[in-house]
Amino acid sequence: MSGPRRAAPGGRARVLLGLLLALLMLLPFVVNPYLLSVLTLILYLAYVGQAWNVMMGFAGQLSLGHSLYVGLGAYVSAALFVHYGVPPALGFLAAILVALVFGAAIGFLAFRFGVSGVYFALLTIAFAEFTRIGFDHFDWVGGSGGFFLKVAQRDYNDLVNLRGSPEMFYYLLLAMTAGCFLLCHRLMQSRIGFYWLAIREDQEAAQAVGIDVFRYKMLAVMLSAALASLAGVFTAFFNNNLFPFQIFGIEKSIEIILGPIIGGLGTLFGPILGAFVLTVLAEGLRGTMEALGVVLPGVKQVFYGICLLFVIMFLPHGIWPSLRRRLGLDSDGRR
Amino acid sequence: MALLEVRGLSKSFRGLKAVQDVSFDVTEGEILALIGPNGAGKTTCFNLIAGVFAPDRGSVRLAGTDITGLRPDQVCRAGIGRTFQIVKPFQQLSVEENVIVGALNRLHDVGAARERAREILEMLGLAAKRALPAASLTLPERKCLEVARAMATGPKLLLLDEVMAGLRPTETDHMVGVFRRLNEETGLTILLIEHVMRAVMALAGRIVVLHHGETIAEGGPGEVVRDPAVLECYLGEEAL
Numbered sequence: 001m002s003g004p005r006r007a008a009p010g011g012r013a014r015v016l017l018g019l020l021l022a023l024l025m026l027l028p029f030v031v032n033p034y035l036l037s038v039l040t041l042i043l044y045l046a047y048v049g050q051a052w053n054v055m056m057g058f059a060g061q062l063s064l065g066h067s068l069y070v071g072l073g074a075y076v077s078a079a080l081f082v083h084y085g086v087p088p089a090l091g092f093l094a095a096i097l098v099a100l101v102f103g104a105a106i107g108f109l110a111f112r113f114g115v116s117g118v119y120f121a122l123l124t125i126a127f128a129e130f131t132r133i134g135f136d137h138f139d140w141v142g143g144s145g146g147f148f149l150k151v152a153q154r155d156y157n158d159l160v161n162l163r164g165s166p167e168m169f170y171y172l173l174l175a176m177t178a179g180c181f182l183l184c185h186r187l188m189q190s191r192i193g194f195y196w197l198a199i200r201e202d203q204e205a206a207q208a209v210g211i212d213v214f215r216y217k218m219l220a221v222m223l224s225a226a227l228a229s230l231a232g233v234f235t236a237f238f239n240n241n242l243f244p245f246q247i248f249g250i251e252k253s254i255e256i257i258l259g260p261i262i263g264g265l266g267t268l269f270g271p272i273l274g275a276f277v278l279t280v281l282a283e284g285l286r287g288t289m290e291a292l293g294v295v296l297p298g299v300k301q302v303f304y305g306i307c308l309l310f311v312i313m314f315l316p317h318g319i320w321p322s323l324r325r326r327l328g329l330d331s332d333g334r335r
Numbered sequence: 336m337a338l339l340e341v342r343g344l345s346k347s348f349r350g351l352k353a354v355q356d357v358s359f360d361v362t363e364g365e366i367l368a369l370i371g372p373n374g375a376g377k378t379t380c381f382n383l384i385a386g387v388f389a390p391d392r393g394s395v396r397l398a399g400t401d402i403t404g405l406r407p408d409q410v411c412r413a414g415i416g417r418t419f420q421i422v423k424p425f426q427q428l429s430v431e432e433n434v435i436v437g438a439l440n441r442l443h444d445v446g447a448a449r450e451r452a453r454e455i456l457e458m459l460g461l462a463a464k465r466a467l468p469a470a471s472l473t474l475p476e477r478k479c480l481e482v483a484r485a486m487a488t489g490p491k492l493l494l495l496d497e498v499m500a501g502l503r504p505t506e507t508d509h510m511v512g513v514f515r516r517l518n519e520e521t522g523l524t525i526l527l528i529e530h531v532m533r534a535v536m537a538l539a540g541r542i543v544v545l546h547h548g549e550t551i552a553e554g555g556p557g558e559v560v561r562d563p564a565v566l567e568c569y570l571g572e573e574a575l
Contacts, residue, residue: 197425208411209408
């Protein structure tokens with residue numbers, strides 16, 4: 001189903017990662033605002049991709065409704081901020097809590113009653129959809145007309161209230177992505193990680209070696225939901241406007257999963273690489289079209305489709321596993 | 336006291352009585368074989384012990400503790416390791432990682448589990464393959480891996496579901512040697528389902544014969560293979 005993951009930063013991988021991180025930290029000093037926004041988008045997709053990967057790539061549970069958790073995180077933190085003045089530095093905890101409750105509800109329904117595979121994926125879509133419809137009619141947060149945060153121009157960066165320059169948001173996201181990567185790396189080298197992979201590979205065999213499958217699947221769903229909700233908090237305060245059809249839409253869920261699939265399911269670096277490849281190609285395509293003066297709505301989606309087709313046909317495990325082999329990082333063992 | 340006590344075990348599937356009132360004991364340190372023709376209820380019996388299904392009636396006790404109706408993972412933690420008739424390796428994990436997953440049942444630290452896994456792979460002669468993905472193994476190797484993974488969970492009792500099926504005679508002899516050694520050196524108790532009589536005769540101290548879900552004979556290998564009922568329904572005259 002998904003590529004074998006290796007990661008353990010053996011010396012070489014560790015050096016490469018360090019270089020990449022240094023590069024990402026220095027880039028804001030040299031790039032223009034447009035490129036910074038592209039980089040921010042890449043990091044955003046890398047982060048949510050990583051969050052989704054915990055569930056699908058590691059534990060083998062396909063969620064096609066991950067926009068649910070992003071949207072909940074966004075709305076909860078934004079509503080607390082707008083209505084009660086609770087800063088996102090605190091509000092994110094509430095966002096996580098709500099996402100955990102939803103994740104637990106979906107997980108419980110599915111895993112207790114043996115809903116799996118395609119039906120599980122449908123259940124995740126259903127939850128995302130009815131939450132979207134619910135928020136369309138939820139006037140407290142603006143309903144379908146949208147929910148807006150005041151855009152206050154400040155000349156300083158306020159991390160507590162998440163008001164500030166694009167650079168601040170970029171670094172915040174970089175920290176989140178790096179943190180998420182480290183967390184996943186740690187987990188995959190622990191008992192939990194081994195158990196998730198075992199469940200992904202064969203649930204019956206996993207149970208036979210003493211794994212409480214229900215518990216570990218719940219853990220994967222809830223962790224993935226919590227991580228995704230943080231992306232929502234970021235989105236709310238970065239964009240300052242929220243529309244149910246945008247944030248909970250199935251298009252968003254698909255966008256979340258494309259990066260990890262193209263980069264390499266179940267790998268640690270796949271989501272990051274996938275986000276990079278997709279965004280750079282899509283932006284490149286947009287730039288080229290603009291320069292040529294061609295206007296074709298929906299071309300991005302078609303392009304995503306082609307990318308996906310290409311990867312499925314020629315690199316069924318994603319780009320990273322084959323790239324890793326070429327970089328000679330394979331002998332490092334497990335990652 | 337017997338290590339495993341199976342009492343009056345019964346299970347029907349939509350009216351088909353797969354296992355009917357089966358009782359037997361497995362004594363600590365022995366190797367007991369469960370044999371019988373296809374459809375006799377052997378695998379169902381295993382699944383009832385291992386917690387895959389709950390029995391309609393009857394009980395299973397391990398070392399005096401009632402484990403009837405527990406989930407498979409609970410049964411494993413209670414001390415029963417099992418292999419599957421159709422092998423189920425974690426395909427994309429390496430051989431060593433497969434066994435580590437098993438070892439994590441008792442050892443919560445991955446480093447310690449890795450060491451244990453290496454010992455077991457060494458013991459079963461799979462050490463050279465430890466870095467390969469399980470998907471790349473041959474059938475005999477997969478069967479061996481299945482045993483290694485079950486062994487790694489630290490069982491008091493090992494259930495082997497037709498591990499010899501599909502093996503060549505020399506491979507069967509190798510496996511027989513492995514189980515003999517495990518049994519003699521570690522005192523591991525083994526309950527096996529097997530069609531390969533060559534292996535059954537070489538391994539089993541006692542044999543229980545099932546037919547149509549019921550026990551029709553029980554005893555030492557010598558007596559069982561001469562039992563007229565067993566000869567008629569399963570072994571045939573030429574078995575001797």
